[in-house]
Amino acid sequence: MPVARGHGGPSVALQSSAATVNRPPLFTLKNCNQPLTMNALKVAVVGTGFIGPVHVEALRRAGQIVTGIVGSSPEKSAASAARLGLPKGYASLADVLADDEVQSVHIATPNELHFEQAAAVLRSGRHVLCEKPLAMTSSQTAELLQIAAKSGCVAGVAYNIRFYPLCHEAASRVAAGSIGEVMHVHGSYVQDWLLRPTDYNWRVESKAGGELRAVADIGTHWLDLVQFVTGRKVVSVMADLRTVHPNRLRPIGGAETFSGAAKSAANPPTESVRVDTEDCGTVMLQLDSGANGCLWVSQTTAGRKNMCQFEIGGTEQSLAWNSQSPNDLWIGNRDRASETLIRDPALMSDSAAGISQYPGGHNEGFPDTFKQMFRTFYGYIAAGDFAATAPFPTFTDGDREVRLCEAVLASHRERRWVDV
Amino acid sequence: MPVARGHGGPSVALQSSAATVNRPPLFTLKNCNQPLTMNALKVAVVGTGFIGPVHVEALRRAGQIVTGIVGSSPEKSAASAARLGLPKGYASLADVLADDEVQSVHIATPNELHFEQAAAVLRSGRHVLCEKPLAMTSSQTAELLQIAAKSGCVAGVAYNIRFYPLCHEAASRVAAGSIGEVMHVHGSYVQDWLLRPTDYNWRVESKAGGELRAVADIGTHWLDLVQFVTGRKVVSVMADLRTVHPNRLRPIGGAETFSGAAKSAANPPTESVRVDTEDCGTVMLQLDSGANGCLWVSQTTAGRKNMCQFEIGGTEQSLAWNSQSPNDLWIGNRDRASETLIRDPALMSDSAAGISQYPGGHNEGFPDTFKQMFRTFYGYIAAGDFAATAPFPTFTDGDREVRLCEAVLASHRERRWVDV
C-alpha cells in the first residue's frame, strides 16, 4: 500500500502525472505486409479441448504452419489431427519435442499442466505461447521467468482480449495522454454457464483449476486488460468472494458443461461434490499511480454469456468498452457530445490499425483476437530483436497475474487489503 | 458481519431462500382513479433551488394544491412564488407553519437544515416529505424517527429513483420469486459535473454537505434502490474512497456549477480550497440474505451525465436497469433469449402499472418519478390507514441510509468491513 494513501479520510491525489509515465512505445506490426512464407514458423499445439483448435485455426490465419497436435492420449491426438486436417497427431509432448521440425509450441491444456509443459518446451530451445494462467503458483511462475530468461526464446501468455483492436486503441489513447491522467477504473466480467448447481466443469474443483475460479478464469483477463490499457500496475487489492452453490452435481464419468448444456438431452448420473471455489466476487484495487477502482466478476449471472467491460475515467475523457460489442469504443466527454468510435483502420492509431484487417463496419470478433495475438507474437519473432519491448503478454505478465490472484485470495481470506 | 460467513475461503451459501422472505405486499395505487379533489392536500415547499421547483411541478401533476414556497430570504420566496405562479411566498418556515391552510410540507433545502426543519414540521402536526439525506447524523435521524412516531403524521424521504415504473416492476418480480433467490447485486452511479478541479459546489465541502459526498449524494440513491428492489437490507460494507482533486477553485461570492457550467462565459474570481470529501469510490456490500455485491460511485467520469445502473443476479433470472434508458428493463435468461421489457402498463405488475400513466412506448422520465412518488405519498395519506406498510421511502429508510453512510465512512477510514 503506497505510503501516501491516508487513513484519515478520502484525501489522496494521484501520485504522478501522465507526463511522467515512462512507457515504451507499443510495438506495431511493421512487417504485416511482408510475405508470410518468410515469417512462417512451424508450430505444434498441445491440447485438444475447446481452446486448442482455436489456436490451430488462428495460427493458420496468422500465416504460421501447424505441424500437429497432441492430446491426453495418442488416440485423441490422432482424432483431433484428422478433424483439423493436421499432418501429425503426436503421441505425447515428448514426441512433439523430439520433432526437429517444430520451432514453437502452444500450450492449451488444463491449468495444472502449464508449468511443467512450458518449462519443457523452453528447455528444448523452442518458443512457447502458454494459455493463462501461466501456472498454479507464483513460485512456479517465478521459476518459469528464470527458465525463459535463460532460454533465449520468446515466451508469451495468451491474454487474447488485449487484441481486440479497440483495446489497443484505448491503450494508445491513454499512452498519448488523450484522456488525461487515469483517475479510476471499474468494470466487470460476467458469465452464466455455471448458474445452476447442476452445472459442472473441472474448473469448479480447486484441485484441478486452482483455489480461485471466477477471478482466475475470467477476472484475470480483465485485470490484464486494464493494466494493459492504462499502462499501470495493480499494487493493492481488497477482495470479497462468494460461492453461491457450495455443492454441485458432478456427472459420474466426467461430462462437462460449456454452453451446449441446454441441448444435451441425456441426463448422466451425478454425484454431489463440495465446491470450494468462488462463483462471484468483487475486487477493489489500486493502481501504482494512485488511481483506484473495482472489478465485479461472476459466472452465475443469467443472460450474460461472456461479457467483459471496463470504464476508465481520465481527467479529460473517459473510455468504455464491452466485449459483447467489441467493435465500439465509447469516449466520454464533459463539455461536448460523447463519441463512439467504430473499429476502423482508417480512424485508429497505428498499433490498433496494425491488428485490424477488415474495413470499418466489417466487424471482427473473438476468433480474430487469437489471429492478431499470433500475428503479433510471430511478427515479433520474425523481427528478431528480442531486446525490444514485447507487444504481447509475456511471462512477466503471466507471473504478475498469478501473484495478483494470490493477493486476491489472501485478501478475501484475511478480509484486508493486500499488496501485490 | 454475519456469523455464517466463513473466513477460511469462499464458502458461504445464501442464508435463506426466497420463499422465506416475509415481505409485505407492495402498496398499489387503488385510488388512482378517484377524483383528485377528494384527495388534494394543501402543501407548502421549503427550498427554491434546483429541486424545490421540481417538487412544486410534481405536486401539481399529482393533484395536490401548492400553497406557496419559502426560500432563504423573503425576497427569494417572493421571486420564486411569482415565477412558479404560486399564491404565497412565505417569509420563513415559521411563517409556513403559521399558515393554518398548510397540511403538508416538503423540505428541499441544503442537507444541514433537514433535521431542524423536519422536526419543526412534524411537531406542528403536519405531514412531511424531506429530501435526502434525512439528516446529517444517525443520532439526528434516530431523533426524527421518534418525533415522527409521536406525531401521528406521515413522514417520507424523497428517494425518487424507486418511482421509475420499471424499478417497481423489478421489485415486484423479485418479490414474486420470478428471478429465484437473489445471489448478487452490482452497479454504479456515475456523473461528470465535478470532473475538473475548477468545478465547484457547496457539496464538496464537508461542513455544508457532510463528510461523505459522492456516496451520500448519489451512492445513497443506489443503495436505497437496490434494497427496495431486492427487499433485503445491506448489513455490512467495505469501502474505498478517493478524492482525486484535493484542491478545488471556489468562486469568490458563491457561484455554483451544475451542468450549466460549460455555458457561463464569465470567469468569476476564485480561491483554492482544500476538499476533504470523496470524488469517487467503491462500496463492497453484503445483504442480510448473504447475497453480496458492489457499488461504484463517481462524480468525475467524463461523459456520464447522471447514470445509475444495477444488475441483480438471481438463481433463475437476472435483472438490469439503467437510469439513462429508464423505460427498458433487461431480464437475463440462461436457457433462452434474454428479454427487454419496455415500460408498458399493459405488460407490468399492478404496482408498476399503478405508477405509470402513459401507454407503452410513450417514455416517461425523471420528472415523472417525482409525480409518482407524490401520487403514492398522498394516495397513502388519502387511504388513511397509517398502520399499513408505506409504499414510499419512510424516515426508517432515511435513517437506514444515514447509518449506511456512516458505516461506509468508518469502513473507508479504518480499512475494514463495518456492519450497519
Added chain:
Amino acid sequence: MPVARGHGGPSVALQSSAATVNRPPLFTLKNCNQPLTMNALKVAVVGTGFIGPVHVEALRRAGQIVTGIVGSSPEKSAASAARLGLPKGYASLADVLADDEVQSVHIATPNELHFEQAAAVLRSGRHVLCEKPLAMTSSQTAELLQIAAKSGCVAGVAYNIRFYPLCHEAASRVAAGSIGEVMHVHGSYVQDWLLRPTDYNWRVESKAGGELRAVADIGTHWLDLVQFVTGRKVVSVMADLRTVHPNRLRPIGGAETFSGAAKSAANPPTESVRVDTEDCGTVMLQLDSGANGCLWVSQTTAGRKNMCQFEIGGTEQSLAWNSQSPNDLWIGNRDRASETLIRDPALMSDSAAGISQYPGGHNEGFPDTFKQMFRTFYGYIAAGDFAATAPFPTFTDGDREVRLCEAVLASHRERRWVDV
C-alpha cells in the same frame, strides 16, 4: 414533380445549397424565466379521452390556468373535471365559448370534429390549439387557414414530437449548416397496438378516422418532424400501402383497445367489420431541395410499442434520432468517431436548451413534449408579436400535412408519383 428531376436515370444533384436556405431563426423562449402569473392564460380543454387529460396536465406544467374540460356528454365532462381537479365540467363546446373567462381552447376530440370545433373557437375570438390532423380534408383546412387569418388569434396544431429537445437541436444544427446540405432522409414510425385482427379502435374505420390511418395517425408526425428538422418541404410522394387485416373484430358496444388490451380479462361480443384503412406502408418522398428519402409506417409490428425514428444524411454529417431513446441524438461523422449527444441544456443550442428544463442525464419524456409545446405556444402569445415566425406548428403546417396525406392516398391508388 420538379422540372429538374430527370427521368433518364439517376442523375439529379441537389438543387440548392444550404447557404441559400432563407430560413427564419427559430424562436427561443426568451421569457422562460418571466413570472408565470404574468403570462398565464385561462384555457379550456375539449376532449376527455386519452389525450385531453395529457393536455390538462401539460397546460398546468406550462404555467397556464385550466378552467375546465368538456366531453361528449355533460356527465363525462363532470366526471373528468372531478378526476382532474378542474373547476368546471362544461356541458358543451357552446358552454365553453359562453365562458368569458376562457381565453384559449385546446381541441382533443376525434378527427372528424376538429374542423367545426376549431372554426367555432376562432370565430369566438379565442386562441386555439388543435390535435392533429387539423381536419378531414384539405378544403376544410384551407377554410380554417382563412378563418384563422381573419381571427387575429393564434392557431396551432399539436405535432408534439418536434418538442423533444433533441429534435429542436437537430433542427438548429441543420439550420446552422453543421451537417452540410441535406441529401437524404429516411426513417420509420412503427407500433404494434393493431397487430391482431382482434385489435379494434374507431380509427380503423375510414368514416370516423379518415381514409388513411397509419399514415395519417403516425406517419404524419414523422413527416411534420422531418420537415421541421430539415427546414424543407415534401413536394412529391410515391406511396404503397397495405391493409394486412381486411377484416377486424369490432366489440359490440364500443370498447377500444389501446395498450391495455392485454390485461382485459373479459371478452366482449364482437362482430366482423370490413377495414379499408391501411395497416402499414411506404412513402417515398422528395424535398423541395431535391433531397430524397422514404418513410416506413406500420401499426402491426410486434414489439414496437411506439417507435419513431429518422436518419438525415448531410454532406458533412448525419443525424439520427429515435423516440424510444429520445434523450440521445446520434451525429454521424465520416473521418472521426461519431457522436451521441445526450440531452443537456449546457451542450445544446439555445432553441433546444430553451425547451429543456432538467440537467443532462435527467431524462425527459413524452409528457414533457406537451409541456414544452404549450410553454412555446403561450410564450409566443405572451410575447405578443403575432407577425413573428411561430415557433410551433401552425395551421399552415396542419394544412400542409392534410394535403400531404391526400397526395399519399392518391399516389397509392394511382400507383404513381404525386406532387403536393
Added chain:
Amino acid sequence: MPVARGHGGPSVALQSSAATVNRPPLFTLKNCNQPLTMNALKVAVVGTGFIGPVHVEALRRAGQIVTGIVGSSPEKSAASAARLGLPKGYASLADVLADDEVQSVHIATPNELHFEQAAAVLRSGRHVLCEKPLAMTSSQTAELLQIAAKSGCVAGVAYNIRFYPLCHEAASRVAAGSIGEVMHVHGSYVQDWLLRPTDYNWRVESKAGGELRAVADIGTHWLDLVQFVTGRKVVSVMADLRTVHPNRLRPIGGAETFSGAAKSAANPPTESVRVDTEDCGTVMLQLDSGANGCLWVSQTTAGRKNMCQFEIGGTEQSLAWNSQSPNDLWIGNRDRASETLIRDPALMSDSAAGISQYPGGHNEGFPDTFKQMFRTFYGYIAAGDFAATAPFPTFTDGDREVRLCEAVLASHRERRWVDV
C-alpha cells in the same frame, strides 16, 4: 403486379398462409465433425484485391486447400501468393484451368469479368463460387444458369451475409412459423465511403461496375438476405434513386478509396468525371406472398460504415437484425417483453448452430461469414447429393438478383412499378 392487388385503395390481404409455404428444410452441416482431410478440395482463387485474400483465409479456415491465386498480371499473382503463403501464383485463369490439381475455383474479380470467368471454370468441369453480382446482365446470368446445369458442377454466388448465424436463425424461425405469417419487411443498407465528391472507386462509373451502383453493390445483399430469411421472392419493385454527386474527382493513375482514405497523406492529381450511378435510393417491394416493404440504400451517409439492417413483421412476432451488432437478434412480442437472442449454439436452431463455432458471448464477425459459407458450400459438395436443395446462394439466386436489379433500374427510369 399480382392480380389480387387492388388499385382502389389499401385493401389486399396476404395471399397465402405460412402453413402453405412449401419450403424445403434448410440443409444443416451434418458433416461438420467429419475429419477435414476427407472433405478437403483443392481450390484456386481468382482476384488479388480486397476480397480475394478474404476468400483465401476463409477457405483455409473451412478446411480446404488453396493451391494458388491469380491476379491481373503474373507479377501481381506472384506477389499475392507470397504474401498469403500460397504455393502458386498463376499467370492467368487459363493457367489455373490447366492445373489438374484444382477442383474448384473462386472468382473475386471486378464485376465485368464474372460472366466469362465463371463460364470458363464450369466448362472446365470444376465447381465455382463467384462473387456477386453473378454477371452484368440477365442474359448473361441466364446463360450461366444453362452452363451450370449442363456442367454437373456446383455453382454458388457469394452472398455472405446470410451466413451470420443469426440470419440463419431468423430464417429457421420464419420457416417454422414462429413469427406467424410475414406481413412486411423493411430495412436499409448504408455506408459512408463515397460521402464526398472527392471519394472515388471504379464502381462509380457504369462502364466498370454496371449502371446501378449502391443498389447492385450493397442493396442486392439486403434483397438476397431478406428473401433468404422470409423464404419468399420479390415479385415487384418501385424505385427512386439519386446521384447526389453528379461529378466526382478521379485520381489520375487509378488510386481508389476504401476506408483507408482518411489516412493517405498524399493527394494525387485528379480529374472531374461525370457519374451516372446512384449514391442512394429507395426500393419499395412486394413479395410473392403479398407482403410488402421497402429498402433504403445509401453510400453517402456519414458515420454509417457498413450497416445492413432488416425488420420483418409477422402476425405473431417481429424479427430485427443489424450487421453492426450481428450477434444479436431482436424478437419483438406484442403481449410480453421482447427478446434479444445472443448468438449461442446452445440456444439456436440446428441450421444456425451448424454455422456457429464459438460459444455464446464469444462474438463472431464478418470474416466468419465467409468461413461458414465455404464450410457449407464444401460440406454440400462432400455430401455428394447435388439434387438436394443447396444450402448456399446458387446461380439461380445470382440470376434472380441481376433480374431484380434490372427491374429496379427500369422502375426508377420509368417511374412505375416493375414486376421481376
